[in-house]
Amino acid sequence: MSTNKKSSTLSEIAKIAEVSVMTASRALNNQPGVSEEKRAEILRIAEDMGYVANRIAQRLSGGKSRxxxxxxxxxxxxxxxxxxxxxxxxxxxxxxxxxxxxxxxxxxxxxxxxxxxxxxxxxxxxxxxxxxxxxxxxxxxxxxxxxxxxxxxxxxxxxxxDNYQGARLAIQHLANLGHRRIGFISGNNQLASARDREQAFRDMQAQLGLDTDPELVASGNFLQQGGFNAAKELLRLSDRPTAIFAANDISAVGAMAAIRDAGLNVPEDISLVGFDDVAVASQIYPTLTTVKQPSxxxxxxxxxxxxxxxxxxxxxxxxxxxPTELVLRASTRPLGEVVAMPNSKRPRHIKNRISPAG
Amino acid sequence: MSTNKKSSTLSEIAKIAEVSVMTASRALNNQPGVSEEKRAEILRIAEDMGYVANRIAQRLSGGKSRxxxxxxxxxxxxxxxxxxxxxxxxxxxxxxxxxxxxxxxxxxxxxxxxxxxxxxxxxxxxxxxxxxxxxxxxxxxxxxxxxxxxxxxxxxxxxxxDNYQGARLAIQHLANLGHRRIGFISGNNQLASARDREQAFRDMQAQLGLDTDPELVASGNFLQQGGFNAAKELLRLSDRPTAIFAANDISAVGAMAAIRDAGLNVPEDISLVGFDDVAVASQIYPTLTTVKQPSxxxxxxxxxxxxxxxxxxxxxxxxxxxPTELVLRASTRPLGEVVAMPNSKRPRHIKNRISPAG
DNA sequence: CGAAATAACGGTAACGCTAACGTTATTTTT
DNA sequence: AAAAATAACGTTAGCGTTACCGTTATTTCG
Missing domain, CATH: 3.40.50.2300 (Response regulator)
Incomplete structure (x- = not known):
């Protein structure tokens, strides 16, 4: 076992090995210019004394800090x-x-x-x-x-x-379930991810012939409170959406609270999809359908x-x-379906493949 | 505005100020031995050149890295x-x-x-x-x-x-609600916090005359899966507990999933209390009564x-x-109560005061 | 077999900074 | 007014490491 009480220096092990510091340095850094016997001995001594190179010094003398x-x-x-x-x-x-x-x-x-x-x-x-x-x-x-x-x-x-494709998968999923009036909770548009998700939403609105009222886009900020407020707005609409796509999971959690607060239920009254697939998405009730990022x-x-x-x-x-992929959980359901749906035990995964925009 | 393209060195600014590096060092480190005029000039030049001390070098020369x-x-x-x-x-x-x-x-x-x-x-x-x-x-x-x-x-x-007192508050709360058969999901007993919470549970069992079957303690590990498994165990008991205290919120979230999985509801069938008050505690449904750590x-x-x-x-x-404090939310309710309880809009906080064990 | 190449080292300086001691002038003290 | 103290600097050395340039021996080659 090596002891490293006082963190020895290169010159110390050089002295013990009876070589110069440079030779010791070369030996330890696996550089040429040292005979194999000396190298082995120096390595042995260094090991013995628990030598570890001082990365501060290495850095200062022009090297990398790793x-x-x-x-x-x-x-x-x-x-x-x-x-x-x-x-x-x-x-x-x-x-x-x-x-x-x-x-x-x-x-x-x-x-x-x-x-x-x-x-x-x-x-x-x-x-x-x-x-x-x-x-x-x-x-x-x-x-x-x-x-x-x-x-x-x-x-x-x-x-x-692939935020754009991921968002398309999410909207496509909601559309497949029969939803035509889908609300969107945007993210922080400083980030390209937020912009891409929103763009996908708008493109799909057009492509799939969904309702396109501007009020269907509410601005969030990727935070729970933002999602909560945005959902409140969406729920206040006279003709309220039957599904909401939130730009990330945390917003979706906020939206879920807002929906519950309004006396409505997910997914019975409103389907909800998030983005990211963070841990909380599978922990909340109902578990959240979302787009998984390959972190x-x-x-x-x-x-x-x-x-x-x-x-x-x-x-x-x-x-x-x-690539991103859609993870189906319990927060989405076909529009108008009333039959009790058992909690799906295991979410299904759908690969990021969607037919190209026609 | 200062430009700091190339991160100037002390000797550079010393040269410009026409002083030695030591004088510059002293001026910049607010140490005595420099006239006020020189100090001011050196500071001005340093500011001008966007000088920032190299903490690597400071550290190597025996100083602190801050x-x-x-x-x-x-x-x-x-x-x-x-x-x-x-x-x-x-x-x-x-x-x-x-x-x-x-x-x-x-x-x-x-x-x-x-x-x-x-x-x-x-x-x-x-x-x-x-x-x-x-x-x-x-x-x-x-x-x-x-x-x-x-x-x-x-x-x-x-x-x-104060893990011990916090846990006592939690148990006391459940006992006040009429629960006598309370399950405990333990944490990682390498940590004193886990041991203290468990000790409080055992002490309160005795002090309040609660059921004390050993099976009422299930071992978790502070993780969601551990909480899930532990709750499953507790639910399998022939005489199952009417309330569960989990050693942390994540375990409680796992427990909640297990309870739901067994076809039961929180808090109607089982009251649930966590510990920590992490964000998810107020995000899940039902919101989780928990003990808040003063992080x-x-x-x-x-x-x-x-x-x-x-x-x-x-x-x-x-x-x-x-000190810790109990945060009351929606996951606990009086034993046997059947009346519908509206979601409490705002959790109440109870300070960490409990009557001394008598 | 003498000149040139190579291998195996050592010495010195430098990275940017500060502690510790010098060295001057200028005060202060007695 | 001479001695002692102080203020305001500068010089040197060192933190632990590596780059660069020696200096020796030993080998290689024409």
Whole structure:
């Protein structure tokens, strides 16, 4: 067993091995210029003393820190899923992850964090980049940046889910159930994901011949309260929708509360579909039909991209789109159906395939 | 406006100000030994050039990095709440926070992260320390450590909620509603919080003369699936409980699913109480009566403690206990009551006061 | 077999900063 | 007015590491 009470330095193990620090450095970094015997001995001694290289010093002397910075708002499950995914994708690499958690009111980190990251990390993954001005200065400083989802003026390589197709699947599903009057609760339109979902809604309205009153679009903000308020608006309409598609699950949860608050039931009176498939979607009652984002794959793609960029390889494409799929649960039902429907024990999954717009 | 394209160094601004680097350093660090005119000029030039001190270099030369490391499992809302709270408590200090996210299967970070933190951060806050062996080596290396909640062999200053009293409030509430046969879904007994809640349950069983069959305690693990399975067990009892107290909200959500799965309803057939008051508690249907942990205050206390420790002040007490309170929602109801109860619009809060055990 | 290439090292400087000690002038003290 | 204290600087060294350029021996080649 190695003891590492006092974290030994390179010069210490060099002294014990009776070599120069440079030889020790070369041996430990697997670089040429050391005989095999010396290398083995140095490695043995280092192991013995529990030596771990000081990454602060390595970084200062011009090297890499092998740390990836992640900037995220941690108070939503969806974001946490991605962070966890990044962590596990990174586990098989030689990089570590440190996360800066944006508060729910901030759209960008304080200047101190920005310069700290610039000084310390080798690359940055930004989840839901509501704002990206501050990222430009980092990028100018040769720091590789990858974003998950797309914010305004986002010229960095980005990983996104196929929000447009996912939303189409959701609307198609509601239409298949006979719904013609479908309300939409929008998200935060700073994000391309929100815009894409809304665009899909509008396109499908036209394509499928759904009701198109402008009042059928209520603006949310991806938060529960926003979903609640938006649903309230939709329910106040004289001719109220028979189904609602919320731009994300949290909005849908808010909408569900609003619907219940109005004395109505999901799905008996109103069908409801969300987006993301966060944990709460399968935990609430009724369980929520939603569009699943491939967060694990997105995280992996982000990691692969940033690692490649750190290695100096420019990514082949500046955007990677991953497929979404519809997850059917208990919050949707055919229009007008009155027969009691047992809780479906296991949700069915529908792959992201839809006939092209004709 | 200051431009900071290339992040200038101390020697650069020293050259421009025509002083030595030390004078510049002293001026910028507000230390004596510089005339007021020079100080002002140096500050002006630094501002002009957008100078920010390199914390990597500061750290290497023996100083502080002004970074607090946070170790947490990010996939539960409760933990995220605490992380967010730590972030905002830190915002008014001169420290920044970087989070290492433990995967859901790991109870301790990899060695690489441990040594990285040791080299870089000034102090560490650990949330839910399932395991703390690895922390001892950090503490030996003079790194201040504070934990939120208490793990095994935890000799570090710790911030905890009053789990015992909170659990008592919950049981008392159920007993007040007439329940005598109350089931308990335990948590992860590695954590003192889990043990305290269970102890309170057992103590109250005796004190209030409740049913005490051993089968009334089912073991969960603070996770939804664990709560689901535990509730299934409780429901299989020939004489099944009329109320269930789950050691945390996520277990309670799992229990709710199990209850529904068995064709029963909350609260008509079974009253249910959770612990934590995470967001989902007020989002599910029926909304969950639970014990609220003061996460914002806990976060603030942790920050105050770690900052004091970094400043060399040993904390007055090695444990800070903060009060919990019962939040009444829709998942509990008097035993045997059949009258329809409207959703209470606004939950009532009951302060953590209970008559002393007599 | 002498010149050139190679392998295996060591020394020095640098990354950006600060602690610790010098070195001057300018005050203050007695 | 000489000695002592103080203020305002500058110089040097060092944090732990690596890049770059030596310096030796040993090998390779024409």
């Amino acid at each position: 740390v990836i910075g992640v900037i995220a708002q941690l108070h939503t499950l969806y974001t946490s899923d991605l962070v966890l995914g990044i962590g596990s994708a990174l586990r098989s690499s030689k990089y570590e992850m440190l996360v800066y958690s944006l508060s729910d009111t901030d759209s960008q980190p304080p200047q101190a964090i920005v310069s700290l990251l610039r000084q310390f990390v080798d690359g940055i993954i930004v989840i839901l980049p509501f704002q990206s001005d501050y990222l430009v200065s980092l990028s100018d400083a040769d720091l590789p940046i990858v974003t998950i989802d797309e914010g305004p003026h986002n010229n960095f390589p980005k990983i996104v889910a 694990a794959q997105m995280a992996r793609a982000a990691v692969n991209t940033i690692v490649a960029m750190i290695a100096g390889i420019e990514p082949a494409s500046s955007i990677i789109v991953l | 970074v607090i490391g946070v170790i947490a499992q990010l996939h539960t809302l409760y933990t995220s709440d605490l992380v967010l709270g730590i972030g905002s408590a830190l915002r008014s200090s001169k420290y920044e926070m970087l989070v290492y996210s433990l995967s859901d299967t790991d109870s301790q970070p990899p060695q690489a992260i441990v040594s990285l933190l040791r080299q870089f951060v000034d102090g560490i806050i650990v949330i839910l320390p399932f395991q703390s062996d690895y922390l001892v080596s950090l503490s030996d290396a003079d790194l201040p450590i504070v934990t939120i909640d208490e793990g095994p062999h935890n000799n570090f200053p710790k911030i905890v909620a 914002a205050q806990m976060a603030r206390a942790a920050v105050n403690t770690i900052v004091a420790m970094i400043a060399g002040i040993e904390p007055a007490s090695s444990i800070i206990v903060l």
